Amino acid sequence: MPSHITPSALKADEAGQAADLTLWVRVALDVPVQGLFDYCSATIIPVGTRVIVPFGRRKLVGVVVATPAQPAIEPRLAKAVEEVLDDTPPLPADWLRLASFAAQYYQRPLGEVILPALPTALRKVSAYQGKRSAGGPVKRMDKRARPLAGSVGADTPPSLNAEQAAAAQAIAGQQGHKTIMLHGVTGSGKTEVYLHAAQAVLARGGQVLFMVPEINLTPQLEQSLRSRLAGIEGGEMLAVLHSGLSDGERLRAWMRAQRGEARVLLGTRLSIFAPLPDLGLIIVDEEHDASYKQQDGLRYSARDLAVWRARDRNIPVVLGSATPSLESWNHAETGHYQRFTLAQRAKAVELPSVKLVDTRRLAMQQGFSPQLVKALEERLEAGQQSLIFLNRRGYAPVLNCASCGWVSQCPRCTAYTVLHRAGARRNYLQCHHCGFQARVPHACPDCGDQDLKPMGRGTQRVEEYLAELFPSARIARIDADSTRLKGSAAALFAKVHAGEVDLLVGTQMVAKGHDFANLGLVGVLNADAMLFAQDFRAPERLFAQLMQVAGRAGRHVKGGEVIIQTDYPEQAVYQALLRHDYPGFAQYGLAERKAVGLPPYAYQALLTAEARELSSALGFLADARLLPEQHPLDYPTVAALTLYDPVPLRVVRVANIERAQLLVESTSRPALQAFLTTWSHALSGVAKAFRVRWNLEVDPLEI
Ligand SMILES: Nc1ncnc2c1ncn2[C@@H]1O[C@H](COP(=O)(O)OP(=O)(O)OP(=O)(O)O)[C@@H](O)[C@H]1O
Numbered sequence: 001m002p003s004h005i006t007p008s009a010l011k012a013d014e015a016g017q018a019a020d021l022t023l024w025v026r027v028a029l030d031v032p033v034q035g036l037f038d039y040c041s042a043t044i045i046p047v048g049t050r051v052i053v054p055f056g057r058r059k060l061v062g063v064v065v066a067t068p069a070q071p072a073i074e075p076r077l078a079k080a081v082e083e084v085l086d087d088t089p090p091l092p093a094d095w096l097r098l099a100s101f102a103a104q105y106y107q108r109p110l111g112e113v114i115l116p117a118l119p120t121a122l123r124k125v126s127a128y129q130g131k132r133s134a135g136g137p138v139k140r141m142d143k144r145a146r147p148l149a150g151s152v153g154a155d156t157p158p159s160l161n162a163e164q165a166a167a168a169q170a171i172a173g174q175q176g177h178k179t180i181m182l183h184g185v186t187g188s189g190k191t192e193v194y195l196h197a198a199q200a201v202l203a204r205g206g207q208v209l210f211m212v213p214e215i216n217l218t219p220q221l222e223q224s225l226r227s228r229l230a231g232i233e234g235g236e237m238l239a240v241l242h243s244g245l246s247d248g249e250r251l252r253a254w255m256r257a258q259r260g261e262a263r264v265l266l267g268t269r270l271s272i273f274a275p276l277p278d279l280g281l282i283i284v285d286e287e288h289d290a291s292y293k294q295q296d297g298l299r300y301s302a303r304d305l306a307v308w309r310a311r312d313r314n315i316p317v318v319l320g321s322a323t324p325s326l327e328s329w330n331h332a333e334t335g336h337y338q339r340f341t342l343a344q345r346a347k348a349v350e351l352p353s354v355k356l357v358d359t360r361r362l363a364m365q366q367g368f369s370p371q372l373v374k375a376l377e378e379r380l381e382a383g384q385q386s387l388i389f390l391n392r393r394g395y396a397p398v399l400n401c402a403s404c405g406w407v408s409q410c411p412r413c414t415a416y417t418v419l420h421r422a423g424a425r426r427n428y429l430q431c432h433h434c435g436f437q438a439r440v441p442h443a444c445p446d447c448g449d450q451d452l453k454p455m456g457r458g459t460q461r462v463e464e465y466l467a468e469l470f471p472s473a474r475i476a477r478i479d480a481d482s483t484r485l486k487g488s489a490a491a492l493f494a495k496v497h498a499g500e501v502d503l504l505v506g507t508q509m510v511a512k513g514h515d516f517a518n519l520g521l522v523g524v525l526n527a528d529a530m531l532f533a534q535d536f537r538a539p540e541r542l543f544a545q546l547m548q549v550a551g552r553a554g555r556h557v558k559g560g561e562v563i564i565q566t567d568y569p570e571q572a573v574y575q576a577l578l579r580h581d582y583p584g585f586a587q588y589g590l591a592e593r594k595a596v597g598l599p600p601y602a603y604q605a606l607l608t609a610e611a612r613e614l615s616s617a618l619g620f621l622a623d624a625r626l627l628p629e630q631h632p633l634d635y636p637t638v639a640a641l642t643l644y645d646p647v648p649l650r651v652v653r654v655a656n657i658e659r660a661q662l663l664v665e666s667t668s669r670p671a672l673q674a675f676l677t678t679w680s681h682a683l684s685g686v687a688k689a690f691r692v693r694w695n696l697e698v699d700p701l702e703i
């Protein structure tokens with residue numbers, strides 16, 4: 001059988017009957033137009049099948065989402081499906097339900113959800129038609145396919161402690177839907193619980209979707225998953241899916257998931273859209289992590305979609321974290337989620353002791369307190385590793401002229417350019433918002449003075465200072481700059497794990513998930529910068545990040561220690577950290593949110609506008625805000641809503657584009673949803689008059 005049937009060819013075979021046999025398909029296309037598109041076909045095309053159709057002057061790959069008896073357009077105007085792509089099974093019904101829900105909930109056309117969720121090769125006409133297409137990408141992939149490396153030795157799992165066993169049993173025994181929160185302190189062995197639960201699901205023929213927030217977390221987990229699965233079935237049952245893969249690798253993982261060859265899919269947020277016919281369990285590790293939120297296109301929360309998908313498929317979903325989001329914690333408190341707690345570290349080591357160093361009256365050296373320097377010395381002498389955590393990459397956040405006050409500023413953004421030092425002579429200024437780069441001026445552009453000084457410090461400067469302070473120590477830096485090349489992050493982490501690093505400097509990249517065997521001390525620089533960010537989630541994020549990074553200390557060595565330098569030791573966030581008290585922090589945080597009516601006690605959507613002129617962006621938002629007043633009948637739920645005044649963003653200009661936003665809030669999610677559906681359809685019309693780009697984000701994480 002040919003891999004794709006050309007309907008017109010069939011039509012010719014059955015000439016004469018064609019007129020009576022016209023069938024209709026409704027197709028989702030990735031075009032910025034609301035709605036679906038009807039085409040005729042001479043053959044039956046099952047829902048979920050990909051097709052190539054003409055659209056205007058182009059051809060596009062689309063997905064059949066319905067087969068209506070009658071088209072929604074004048075039949076004689078309808079065009080015919082050009083090619084049916086049956087090299088993959090049709091997308092399953094539950095997958096289409098997930099996509100429809102996401103489209104509805106996040107207010108996007110269905111085609112803009114469905115098509116981008118597919119691997120690139122499956123949505124490109126050129127992959128099927130044209131000189132090099134040779135049977136389509138799946139055929140070519142299958143031809144090339146070599147056996148997977150499955151030569152991992154099985155390892156013996158540790159026996160679970162009582163807390164772990166209780167959680168693992170509950171998850172493994174859960175047949176229908178339930179959302180289970182696994183709240184486990186750092187190093188409590190959540191991974192073991194996931195693995196045990198996953199094994200039980202695999203044993204009864206289910207597939208497991210295992211989601212992690214970031215790619216740099218996968219190598220270690222991938223390894224332990226492989227060696228664990230090797231014990232059952234040869235380790236080939238694992239597929240990995242994330243945005244760092246090549247198109248070919250991504251296609252392969254996706255196909256293995258859809259064909260049911262992969263029994264465990266380990267992936268980042270985009271893996272929530274993988275078709276998994278036998279899905280029996282979803283695990284969302286570090287469920288609070290902001291990386292689960294897609295920040296452009298369809299702005300979905302993979303965590304929230306995971307809960308929806310699990311409910312839809314009537315299977316359990318596990319949300320694991322040492323610092324759950326306040327939204328999830330609230331669900332556990334109110335009994336919507338079942339909560340299991342791992343209060344103890346799995347190995348016989350205590351949680352690290354946390355010390356706050358009050359930096360207000362201290363003589364600091366390059367951002368280091370005497371206490372922190374002394375602690376570093378001690379760990380070096382003891383042959384242990386230390387981690388310095390600073391969430392700011394580059395050498396210094398700004399360059400400054402001592403005589404006239406000039407500061408290095410991005411010409412295209414309302415932001416400073418950051419000084420970078422890559423190698424002895426390669427200094428440059430870079431904007432972290434738009435990527436703009438400039439040479440470091442020899443003299444001040446304003447007054448000509450040559451005394452230009454870096455102000456503040458980033459990871460590069462800290463690395464440099466540590467090298468001065470401890471000349472014989474082996475130092476490594478892990479941040480977005482040092483890991484730009486493919487594989488470099490894995491290589492750096494491998495060095496740390498191999499004990500070839502004494503001092504590690506890093507941004508939030510090093511904070512998460514890693515199980516460093518010999519790390520005794522964590523020092524935190526400049527945490528206060530996050531404390532006073534304007535966003536109402538800033539304290540929650542700071543607490544989670546510090547708990548997480550503190551959790552890297554003393555996982556396997558005794559006497560782990562965390563030193564946090566701060567000007568505000570009395571702040572609730574820091575006080576809760578001292579006691580490792582997430583529940584206490586959450587209680588405080590939720591009470592505060594409740595008092596002022598913020599999520600999870602309210603639901604939000606954010607309309608953002610971008611334009612050349614700030615007045616256009618603000619004008620568009622102002623008009624958008626007036627719509628419900630002008631058309632009251634279209635917005636029956638508007639009384640249950642608050643539409644705030646349009647305001648410029650804090651960093652108002654990025655790459656010469658001015659940005660403003662309007663917040664919509666309600667205590668009723670259905671009221672908000674009903675409003676957004678009508679509103680989002682009307683916004684395009686308003687936008688035309690202002691020449692703005694806009695987007696609507698439901699459940700925004702940052703405001
Ligand atoms: N029952 C157990 N007995 C002995 N060791 C265990 C047990 N369970 C887990 N471990 C080990 O404890 C260490 C920490 O476990 P793991 O990394 O799963 O913690 P975690 O809860 O995921 O922590 P984090 O939230 O910090 O990532 C690992 O080295 C793991 O192999």
Ligand SMILES: [Zn+2]
Nearest residue numbers: 410413431434
């Ligand atoms: Zn810029």
